[in-house]
Structure formats: structure tokens, C-alpha cells
Amino acid sequence: MNTAASRSARRAYIAQLRVKRIFWICLFVVIALFPLVVAAINNTTNGTWRAVPREIGSFAGMLGLSLMILSFIPIMREKKITSAFNLDVVYKFHHSCSILGFWLVVFHLVALWINNQEIGRLVNIFADYPLYMKAGPIALLAAGCLVYFSYFRKELKLNYDYWKIGHSLVAILMVVFGLIHTFGVNYYSGNALIHGYYVFLTVLAAIAILWLRVFSSLSAMCKPYVIKEVLVRNNATTELRLEFAGKGNQKPIRYHAGQIAWITVRHSRFSFKEHPFSIASSDIDQNKIGFAIRELGDFTATIKDLKPGEIVYVEGGFGIFNPYILGDEGFVLIAGGIGIAPVMGILRSMADRKDRRHVVLYYGSRDKESIGFYDELNELSKKLNLEVVHVLEKTDDPSFEKGYVTKDVIERHYPKNKDRYDVFICGPGPMVQIVLPALKKIGIPKENIWPEFYDMA
Ligand SMILES: Cc1cc2nc3c(=O)[nH]c(=O)nc-3n(C[C@H](O)[C@H](O)[C@H](O)COP(=O)(O)OP(=O)(O)OC[C@H]3O[C@@H](n4cnc5c(N)ncnc54)[C@H](O)[C@@H]3O)c2cc1C
Structure with missing residues (x-):
């Protein structure tokens, strides 16, 4: 991987984001x-x-x-x-x-x-x-x-x-x-x-x-997807794997790892029933897309009952964290609970691309049983230049960090060239609120931090 080239692309991307933001803010004020x-x-x-x-x-x-x-x-x-x-x-x-x-x-x-x-x-x-x-x-x-x-x-x-x-x-x-x-x-x-x-x-x-x-x-109705697999995982999480089912000139949505999409299932796309989810699959084949969905309320409780062959409407991808432009030397990924979904999308995409950049993943869970994708993360650690730091609220096993993803935990495993890594954070609000100041205290530049919040409603 040519880091010099990607470093200039990263700088250009961040500068471009800044210009776009200034433009929209000025336009709004005017x-x-x-x-x-x-x-x-x-x-x-x-x-x-x-x-x-x-x-x-x-x-x-x-x-x-x-x-x-x-x-x-x-x-x-x-x-x-x-x-x-x-x-x-x-x-x-x-x-x-x-x-x-x-x-x-x-x-x-x-x-x-x-x-x-x-x-x-x-x-x-x-x-x-x-x-x-x-x-x-x-x-x-x-x-x-x-x-x-x-x-x-x-x-x-x-x-x-x-x-x-x-x-x-x-x-x-x-x-x-x-x-x-x-x-x-x-x-x-x-x-x-x-x-x-x-x-x-x-x-x-x-x-x-x-x-x-x-x-x-x-x-979205011109971009229908069909459910290929419904995989019930641990911790009330179900993985949905979809494949594009459009015909003729219809094209699948364009997305990259780290983005989100809105999905509608078992309802007309004209209903108000659409929900946002992070893309948890590899982005290498744009005809396929997958989500890891945790049961939380009325809609998410129905996911495990979906059947292969059912149609899903997808709108996306949205999100400005782009792993193909950011991360000169690599990434620090910080996930809590179902925040692991976009992280799986990033890691699976990196594995499919044989991307050898260094990744440190801090993953907060309640206990060992509630860790999502535990075996797959171990497999990915062998294929990728990936270190996984599991942080468990309850554990007596010294191979895990105990407690929460705090400043001390982050500092203990943080890679050396701090400003050459981009940090992607996705997890429950309280976790993100602890992690953001912790990153600031250990001197991570603001422009290297890319938080994703699951609460925007
Ligand atoms: C950017 C983003 C990415 C997300 N990615 C994932 C993911 O990868 N996996 C996952 O399991 N969950 C994810 N979520 C959360 C998921 O969207 C909600 O859990 C789900 O929509 C809840 O719907 P429900 O009907 O089951 O629950 P409800 O009981 O209806 O809702 C529970 C709460 O979820 C929120 N919510 C519900 N519907 C919507 C909606 N249409 N738009 C925005 N918020 C809503 C509301 O705050 C609501 O109070 C994400 C949320 C956001 C905002």
C-alpha cells in the first residue's frame, strides 16, 4: 500500500469535507x-x-x-x-x-x-x-x-x-x-x-x-434486494445477508465499508417504516449487502423471523468515514455492543482486499458470552494485521481487559504513530461520551476521530 499517496488523498478528502461544510453553513446563514x-x-x-x-x-x-x-x-x-x-x-x-x-x-x-x-x-x-x-x-x-x-x-x-x-x-x-x-x-x-x-x-x-x-x-423500489440468509447470532443479534434482485437497467446501491443504509421490509417503501443500519458485510461485491441487527423494539424483533426470498428495499450508503481514503498507517476501531456491525463491515472488506494496514480494535461487551462475532474476529486476526482488545464488564480472565473502554485501556494498546491512524467509534451513547474525551486527553487530533452515533431520532 502506497502510504505517501494515500496520505495526500486523505489530506485532500479532509480539506474537501471542510470546504463543503463551510459552503453549506454559509449558504444556510445567508x-x-x-x-x-x-x-x-x-x-x-x-x-x-x-x-x-x-x-x-x-x-x-x-x-x-x-x-x-x-x-x-x-x-x-x-x-x-x-x-x-x-x-x-x-x-x-x-x-x-x-x-x-x-x-x-x-x-x-x-x-x-x-x-x-x-x-x-x-x-x-x-x-x-x-x-x-x-x-x-x-x-x-x-x-x-x-x-x-x-x-x-x-x-x-x-x-x-x-x-x-x-x-x-x-x-x-x-x-x-x-x-x-x-x-x-x-x-x-x-x-x-x-x-x-x-x-x-x-x-x-x-x-x-x-x-x-x-x-x-x-x-429504493428500483433497487430491490432479496434475502439470501438469516443467521441468528448470540446476544439477540441476527445477521441478514441480501443480494441485489434488480432487473434490466436497475443497479444496486453504491456503498463502501463504514457506511449505513435505510431498510424497509414487509412494508411498502412509501410507508414511514424505514430503519437505519450499519452495513456489516464486505463491500467487495456491490450486488451483496448485509446487516447485523440487534433486537431492540418492534421492528428489530421481527428480523429473526424473516425468510430467504423476501424482498428488502435499501437506500444508501450514507456516511463520511471512508476506509479507502483514511488511515495512512491503519485504524483504531472502537466498538461497543452492536456498534461492532460497521466494524465487521470494515474488517471483512479489508480481508477481501488483502489490506495489510494495521488495525487495533477495542471492543466493549458485557461478558465473554455476549461478544459478537468472537470466532470470526479470531479468524480475521490471522488474515489481517489486526489486534483485538476485548474489554469486558465482567470477567476474571486476565487475557481480557476488565471494565470499560477508558483512557487507560485505550492508552495501553494505542499504536505509536498516533496521527497516522484514523479512529472510528461506534457504540452506545455513554461509551462514546467516555471515549471522545479520552482520545482528546491522549492527544489524538480531532480530524482523526470519526464517531458514529446510533441515536439520531
Ligand atoms: C446511524 C444508525 C445506524 C444503526 N445501525 C445499527 C446496526 O447496525 N445494528 C442495529 O442493531 N441497530 C442499528 N441502529 C439502531 C436501529 O436503527 C434501531 O435499533 C432500530 O431502528 C429500532 O427499531 P425498532 O422498531 O426495533 O425499535 P423501536 O422501539 O421502534 O425504537 C427504539 C429506538 O430506536 C430508534 N429508532 C427506531 N426507529 C428508527 C428509525 N427509523 N430511525 C432512527 N432511529 C430509529 C429510536 O430512537 C427509538 O426510540 C442504528 C441506528 C442509527 C441511527
Whole structure:
């Protein structure tokens, strides 16, 4: 392997990621602030600035509505965006955008109330005043419901699929009422540029929804896969092995090790029933793809009952960790629990490619019995330049590390040329939260760390 060549490719890849991210962030800021800039220029040119609380309130309202509509864009999973950011970052951005939008709209109401206490009357949506004024509090109520039910979804034990349908419908309702209010008030939105801006944003959000719900679904349906094997493993994990079953011009999805895909089984691709999983198979044959799925809830409990011959729709691959560009000298892979799934994909792909780069795998499990792919990892250690460090919560065997994947454990086995290794981390949230600061403390550059979070909903 020519490490000098791959080192420059790695540098170029990271630089390219940075440029793409800066581009998307700048574009977002410009779009979000556009109506405020137009309104400010307009007021200054025409000398039409009003009382400070009133202007602050109006500006907060405009920005809040923009953020709420813009929050629809990242969820379309468009490849140009997902090639710059990991999916969890894209979804976190979606959440942050909506939460900030919500608080800005609350602030809008408070500032307008400070300016004129009569505004308080409008909170009663049953009182006698025009619909466009009632639409404001209704949009705010919808936004509040979205934030509340998203934040407390797990505590309220809401079924994920039903929550997702409700979330989408209430979000659309919120935007519609927000627009009715803004256009009805017709103060800043009376300006042709600002009016056109909100129409444009709404069309963009509608395209995002259509893209996600219609275009992606149609595209996935043109890429059907058939189940070849259903292998029930230890620790409530089942491995699904699929093969592309498309005909004629249909082509399988393009992916590489370390990426994820969304799958739909036993439902129409137009249903909301799609779930993300890491690709656990070797990527050498793009007609084949596999997943290692742990039973956790309604959908994952059905995986072991799937039968060879059933059709699966796959959309992907997503993810910016690319083992063919990164890892000059090798990789440090850190997995916990089912986080071993993408690691298996990376190691299996490296074995198929006879890749001799050095790999150190830290793998946290409860005890020896719950280690996934134990025998296969031993086999892979013989084929690859791979060291596996099993870290077990419960063990008396001195050949394993006991406890958790902490700074001390990582430091004991870490390869020498720290900055020549890329680190891929995948595991439960608490594990990743321990590992990230530990890596920082032992001096691993931030740009060498590639975490994958399994919680983006
Ligand atoms: C990027 C990523 C990669 C993943 N890779 C794997 C993997 O390789 N193997 C594995 O076993 N698990 C993986 N998961 C977790 C897996 O997606 C969930 O366990 C599964 O979707 C749970 O569905 P359920 O109906 O069985 O459980 P539910 O009880 O419905 O859900 C349990 C929790 O899983 C999450 N979840 C459920 N459905 C979705 C969805 N459609 N999108 C996002 N989150 C959802 C929610 O937080 C929910 O509260 C991954 C998750 C993410 C985000």
C-alpha cells in the first residue's frame, strides 16, 4: 500500500469535507438571514424603523419561521449534504434548527407583548379576531408540541413509527399556519422580496418532503434486494445477508465499508417504516449487502423471523468515514455492543482486499458470552494485521481487559504513530461520551476521530 499517496488523498478528502461544510453553513446563514437584511435595508432607506421591542419581535418572528421551514431541508438525505456531514449531524441540525425556531417565535410573542400588552389577548384562539392572527398562536402551539413530543418521546414511550407520522403532519401544519400568519400580517411580508423568499422556502421544504417520501422511495423500489440468509447470532443479534434482485437497467446501491443504509421490509417503501443500519458485510461485491441487527423494539424483533426470498428495499450508503481514503498507517476501531456491525463491515472488506494496514480494535461487551462475532474476529486476526482488545464488564480472565473502554485501556494498546491512524467509534451513547474525551486527553487530533452515533431520532 502506497502510504505517501494515500496520505495526500486523505489530506485532500479532509480539506474537501471542510470546504463543503463551510459552503453549506454559509449558504444556510445567508438564506436564514435574508429577510432580516432586506427588512433592515428597507427600514433604513425609508426611515421606517418602529419601536425597538416591536422590531426585535418582528425580526425574531421572521427568523423563527425561516428556521422552522429550513429545518425540513436536511432530512431529505440528499447526497450532496450527506457527503459533507454524517447523518447524525444532519439530524441534530434539524433538531437544533426547529428548537431555535420555536424559541425565537416565543421571543417574538414576548417582545410584541412588551411593546403592546393588547397582544396577550391573541393567545386565546377562540376570541373574535381574524384567522391570520389566530394562525400565529396555532403555529406556536404546533411548534411547542413538536419540540415537547420529540424531546420526551422515549419517556412517554411513544411508538417510533406513529410518532414519526404525527411529527411530520404537525410540522407541515406549523409551517402552513406560520405562513398564513406572516402573509396575513402583511407588514414585512408585504415586501415583494420577502414575500417571494417565503414562497421560495416553502417550495424548497415541499421538495424536501417529496424527495424523501416519493423520490427516495421510488428510487429504493428500483433497487430491490432479496434475502439470501438469516443467521441468528448470540446476544439477540441476527445477521441478514441480501443480494441485489434488480432487473434490466436497475443497479444496486453504491456503498463502501463504514457506511449505513435505510431498510424497509414487509412494508411498502412509501410507508414511514424505514430503519437505519450499519452495513456489516464486505463491500467487495456491490450486488451483496448485509446487516447485523440487534433486537431492540418492534421492528428489530421481527428480523429473526424473516425468510430467504423476501424482498428488502435499501437506500444508501450514507456516511463520511471512508476506509479507502483514511488511515495512512491503519485504524483504531472502537466498538461497543452492536456498534461492532460497521466494524465487521470494515474488517471483512479489508480481508477481501488483502489490506495489510494495521488495525487495533477495542471492543466493549458485557461478558465473554455476549461478544459478537468472537470466532470470526479470531479468524480475521490471522488474515489481517489486526489486534483485538476485548474489554469486558465482567470477567476474571486476565487475557481480557476488565471494565470499560477508558483512557487507560485505550492508552495501553494505542499504536505509536498516533496521527497516522484514523479512529472510528461506534457504540452506545455513554461509551462514546467516555471515549471522545479520552482520545482528546491522549492527544489524538480531532480530524482523526470519526464517531458514529446510533441515536439520531
Ligand atoms: C446511524 C444508525 C445506524 C444503526 N445501525 C445499527 C446496526 O447496525 N445494528 C442495529 O442493531 N441497530 C442499528 N441502529 C439502531 C436501529 O436503527 C434501531 O435499533 C432500530 O431502528 C429500532 O427499531 P425498532 O422498531 O426495533 O425499535 P423501536 O422501539 O421502534 O425504537 C427504539 C429506538 O430506536 C430508534 N429508532 C427506531 N426507529 C428508527 C428509525 N427509523 N430511525 C432512527 N432511529 C430509529 C429510536 O430512537 C427509538 O426510540 C442504528 C441506528 C442509527 C441511527
